[in-house]
Amino acid sequence: MGEAAGQDTAQKDGPRPRKRMSGTERREQLIAIGRSLFSERGYEATAIEEIAQRAHVSKPVVYEHFGGKEGLYAVVVDREMATLHKAITASLSTHRNLAPHSSRLRLERVTLALLTYVEEHSEGFRILVRDSPVAAADGTYSSLLNEAIGQVEYLLAADFARRSLDPDLAALYAQALVGVVSSSATWWLDVRRPSKEVMATHLVNLCWNGLAHLSAEPTLDPRTLEFGARGAGLAPAEERD
Template identity: 60%
Template sequence: MGMVRQRMTGKERREQLISIGRQVFAERGFEGASVEEIAARAAVSKPVVYEHFGGKEGLYAVVVDREMLRLEQIITQALSQGRSRVRIEQAVIALLTYVEEETDGFLILVRDLVPGQDQSYATLLNTAVGQVSHILGRSFENQGLDPEVAILYGQALVGMVSMTAQWWLDERQPAKEVVAAHIVNLCWNGLAGMKSHPTLSDEVTAQLEEKK
């Protein structure tokens, strides 16, 4: 006799539907995704999806909220310690690693906001801007520069990193370490002081080696 497969608990079923919903939303977008397909992939009936989430919108909201929280924690942790340049490097590497390892999640976040959804990738970027601006403000003060304009530079830096990450989502070349080194080359050295072969700091390079 074969083993009888145990029924999923309500919590296990919910987690399964969230995982499958994440895949379908990444592949098809919110408009292209359907409760029918999500239910079919989970091998359940449509009412089960409605029972847990009230519909496609409810499931999408949970998926987006989870991705937002995950990426915000990753970026916040990266920006929390080290010298100013190291923090920026860590944050760029963290975002590119998320794009690389959690591609479905990133695809969902960078798509257009669904009506009624109050969380978005733009919201997360605004949080990052605040954190980066705080770091830059202290750096500016130490250099005798006006800390009041740090918010402007924070917007420019986060925007540059975000747009590059979206481009790299499709390209995947060159390697993320090279992409990060060039981004930091521009934002740290400026166009007038660009290095022809930029590298990451020793601290961040060591962190990457430890993770291999």
């Protein structure tokens, strides 16, 4: 009887109202929703109305926390950048005191660190690799790549000098190396095969073995130079004009 009476009371009272979120909880909820939508649709196609609707709040609540879509996007990008930057920095700094020949180990670590971020933070990586219309507090994915390029250039310049190669070309090779890894990671984001470990192994295989057998004075085949002189198959100059 007591149990039945309790059930009757619960039915009369109706469902309990939802617990009101604190300001911090609401902010985190909006960031999570915004992150998901920005990843799925991109910045331009995401509307404040849908963010508010998914959070079951009014639009003014979103504006109150972030000042608008741009502010929310900047927070999302800033957090993703911080996460990726921490992973990349840790992968390089862990072996900071190793001998110069440890460059391959550094390349392996940073490649695997990037692929691990792609695997564990897919939504965030999709946001970062898109053209960002907003400059977040800690920069953009492009700025992070530039930082990585700078560190790789430093390592390559020292290695080139030891091997009697032109250290001034280290910047060119650093651009190429970081570009290969970054572009491959973007491709792997969708296919997810092979595994990140196998992916890292083959990327390093391509990059490192290419570096290990660099020619001090590489040349193009004369037929390639002739082809280029003809405009690489393009229309004659007068037609292009």
